[in-house]
Amino acid sequence: MPYAGPVSRRAVQLMSLCVISVAYAAQLLGALLPHVPLFLVGSAVGLVLDILLQQRQPGLLALLAKARFDVTARQLLRDMLLFVGLLRIDGVGSLSEQAPLLVGLCILYASHFTCQAVAVLVRRARTLPIVTRNIDASALNLTTAPPRLLARRPSHRLLAFSMPATAGLLATAADRNVLWGVLGICVALVLMLSGTAYLATWLLPGKRAKNDQQVVQWLDRWLADYRPTVAMYFSGGTTSAYQANMWLSTLSRLDGRPLIVLRERFMMQKIDATDVPIICFPKVATMFSLEDSTLKMMLHPANAAKTSQVLRIPTIKHAFINHGESDKLSSCNPYAKAYDEVWVAGPAARERYALAEVGVEDKDIVEVGRPQLAPIRPYSGAPTGRYTTVLYAPTWEGWDGNPGNTSVVLAGENIVRRLLADDGVRLLYKPHPMTGSVDPRAGAANERIKAMIREANSRRSGERPDPQAAAELARRTAELDGLTSTSFRAAADEMERMLLQGAPRGDHEAAIAQATAAWEKAYWASFPEWEHQIITSARPAIFACFNQADLLISDVSSVVSDWLSSEKPYAVANTSGLSEDAFRAGFPTVSAGVVLTPSADGVPDLLDSVRHPEKDLLASARAQLKEHLLGPSDPPSLVRFNRAVTALCAKADERRIRMGARLAHKIPGQRDDTSRPQNAAAGTGQEPAAPMGTPDGPGPVVSA
Template identity: 75%
Template sequence: MPFAGLVPRRFIQLAALLALLTAQVVAALLPNVPALVATAAGGLALDLYLQYRNSAQLALLSKLHFDAAPRQLLRDMLVLVGLLRIDGIDPLREQAPLLVAVCLFHALHFACQAVAVAVRRTRRLPVVTRNIDTSALHLTPAPPRVLVRRPGHRLLTFSVPATIGLLATLITTNSLWGAIGVGTAVTLMLGGTAYLATWMLPRKRVKDDQVMRWLEKWLAEYKPTVAMYFSGGTTSAYQANMWLSTLSQVEGRPLIVLRERFMVQKIDATDVPIICFPKVSTMFLLEDSSLRMMLHPANAAKTSQVLRIPTIKHAFINHGESDKLSSCNPYAKAYDEVWVAGPAARERYAQAEVGVEDKDIVEVGRPQLAPIQPYSGAPAGRYTTVLYAPTWEGWDGNPGNTSVVLAGENIVRELLADEGVRLLYKPHPMTGSVDPRAGAANQRIMAMIREANTKRSGARPGAQDAAELARRTVELDKCTSTHFRQSADEVERMLLQGATGGGREALITEATVAWERAYWASFPEWEHQVITDARPAIFSCFNQADLLISDVSSVVSDWLSSEKPYAVANTSGMPEAAFRTGFPTVSAGAILTPTAEGVPALLESVRRPEKDRFTAARAELKEHLLGPSDPPSLTRFNAAVAALCRKADERRARMEERLLTAIPAQRGAADEVSEDTDTDPFDPESATSA
């Protein structure tokens, strides 16, 4: 296995590095000039290789406080010890200056590191933005990464001339070589430190209060009305990304509000302005802005902080609806409104009894489902395309969450046994993150699919199709990605990701459609696919598939917008009748047991629609889950936005009226006190007599 090979190599490299240092100690004490030269040069070369090519290998040594600085200092001192123990070099007249110069070099390294820390702090702004013109802040590119963020790389790289010079002196007993080498290293470190310090000058620095004043002015000019608020971990960005297309079409001025700095680059390409508030104190700048409401696609620990802003109304829109308990989280009652797709979710909240009142639930449909194509009848081609899209195992350990562990291999085996099936396997990206058994089963399923492909043969698309996919990939990457140099920090990215100029959403949509068309054309119609990348998206897979097999998840609800046949794996241990009653989203689909013996009959019902007994039920369930088709979901969504914004405006008007009423009353009370009390409040005697 690949992992089994990585562990020994890691320890072999670290052991070699430590062995060279140990051998250098012995060579310096003997002394043995050839051995000392070889071990010193070899140790530095291996250290440099690991720093630049595999720095993760050195993490263990850093945890032991034996990082690059003490390793290089030890190497330099051992060379000086060797010089002290050989003949031909005067210790006081020749070696002492070299010792002082080496110590100066290492002192400059620590000085450079202190400057680097100061520079990083000055470039860590109180907010991070994207799609907002930051030219008024006069932001500057980041300094070279080797100077500001990689002390080990910097020290070892600048040590090369010193080591070469000292080793040359060791070989020739001519101290001039050592002086030249160490002098060059000192000059490099001194020059690098001075160059890095220029980022501390006022023309390259932006003060926090200056940034906040600029942002306050931008908010006043842009006048945002509705924002999407998101906070989460590195793998949760998809929860926000699924709402980007809807947010870009909201009537008003949309905004995206984030809380984690790294999340700014996790959000997919969009024209919508993005602001990240790492600290809650800076986020309260929104209280006095024109922002009237926020949309929340997920619950997070930091959500409670933004709910404290009284001038903003909040709606929970979730990142998908299913029959799982997570779709009826009690936290939802903290929001002003809970927006759901259709009547089914309203009923779900009522049955869950988690404190969400019916009057606070608004049915808006699922606007982002518009790209999903409707059912067009039985498969027209030679192959029936089946999408198997299981969900992940979840946090609660319920065996019914995912079918991958108990049923996945059986389902895939039955599908692959049918020569007329083309399988698309798209597991949830978090599969195996909680239960290792799910990860292992996922790997076995992918191996089964790859093996099945080796047994199939047929004509493959030509080179022209592959070239078209490559061209479309480049075009899509240009639309959706911003390529940064390695040294770029968040300030430089803010500078490069300024105002988009508009129209980017349409370009991205067009490029995505063209890429998806080229992607599917680049594979033969008989070839099974394992899809683990973000592209193609799940909706694109929907449009390719004739049948969905999944678990109890939001994937089923979204699939129903097409009204195509589907099946759900029941690995919960519940009888089928109880399973259908407990999970209404499965009521219009076939149920597969862990043994998957129902797959052949399921495929027959897809190929011969007259045998499909769920056709009418799917149409009925679609409306129950997603709401009516007329008016369109986006229209209903915009109407809900407008209604909640009006509620925010009405509250602001009431608060202003109360404030205006309270101020005269307070002034009148103060006047009465001043007329009835003829005492000086700051005079102790007057206060006592009063």
């Protein structure tokens, strides 16, 4: 049931809201009657439930906060009702006798707000103008983070430190002795004040990091010492990190000194394990430190709103490398003409840009192949085992609502149904991670496809792997996780992660590659050969699935172009509404594959041609299309990519020489170091004014 989760969550939230309301009503009724047992139960249940909801239902509390009924308001109401009850319960004392309780509680709230103010100051002091990874930044006086309860969880702190006060007031209501309330409030005050004092130590010089100006000066010195030559620039949303991660192995193998430049702080932990130094520049002003560095060129795997900001730096050349090539219009984004060069895999992309007429000149297009496709194994003939492994890897629905973007909605269930009907098929289903993010129909169809696969598995049986296989997978998973992830404590903040992720640990990437290969072998060995697989996690990666599959069924996407490096058979679903001839003419990557209609009637014949290569009439076409899409195999793609980097760096050097000569002759209109935006804004926290012709506004959307 695809909607069981959300419905259940809403039911729990509604029930919790009802219990909160009943607890307040019981507390109020118990205070007004007065009825001491009801009053005590209502007060205690309200506090305990609030504490539990902090851990179990943060979504409900967020909704209450939007309605201005946050934890502070709820605790104030709870304490107000406590005092109403104490005033009405016989034997507790008059208002003047309860005055110490009221004064003490007011001081407790004042200390809570003071602690919150100190927490804000600490967080600001620990937010640096840059974030780094794989760089030794200990010179910035980085320290571990303060306890999360004190620095970042004000609602948890208020409830936790108020418990002794509430308990004391309830004891006063039960025993009619004001001293219990005084004692409870005193304990709460001690906790709050001592916590505030401890938190304030992070503002002292010994625990305080360098200020913004000192950080920028340190960055300039590091850049001068490291002397970067080529960088990969990336900006995007939380689900777009894969666009940069696919280029990490290529970047690390380039000649020169590579660097990764990010713009969003959260992206720092989204980038996969790498030895390449990473710097995040949240603000434009700080990023202009790169202008005076030795950096010569930048690689751009995606277009983003903030890309226009880095294009302002005149000393750096820019190449658009994209995060995959397909026949989609997004692969010929008009924004590509903003770059100095557009790097593509092979002649097909060059032709694609010429036909699109988006302003990219042919002289600015460089064919470099696809270096990251090296792990894909070539075609080795028909399936030799009992099962034919089919990889169904549809893309997502895209932003434009075009029904031809993804086959999931119109054809996905039919494709899967026909594959599952063949007893000799083992299906690997790996949907795009953004499936359903725009069109709910795609998300619903995706869930139905998963349900079909699970049901098909329940009807199958056969020999299972040795139990040791699961143990081996667990061991390999732990080994790989230890290499690819850094274990942070819950309280760790950005600065603490910078401290822990300092200088890289030797040849880390080689160790990860070896561990990944061992993990993939253990992963596939842990499942029976007859069991269909639903793969939605990052591991195994798409290329590992390629190496397992005998056949690919996909949509018009870069997956097809990458698959062609293996020269194995493939099929593309046509849900565009076009005839097959028009579909093939409009999308050249389809020309060497089988076209499936939404009804997927051609699946049986497709499987037959895979199992009997003599019936495969497209083998030679795939070999020709491979070279057309990806370029020649010799020289290797990485060699061609390196040559392109060297050539563009040389162009950057030539420009610097020309600009230096013009500045030496004092030709007007040339910007020198004293006029660059960073000098006007460094250390101020303000963005510089945008140069003429480069508006600091929204740029193009991220290309698919």
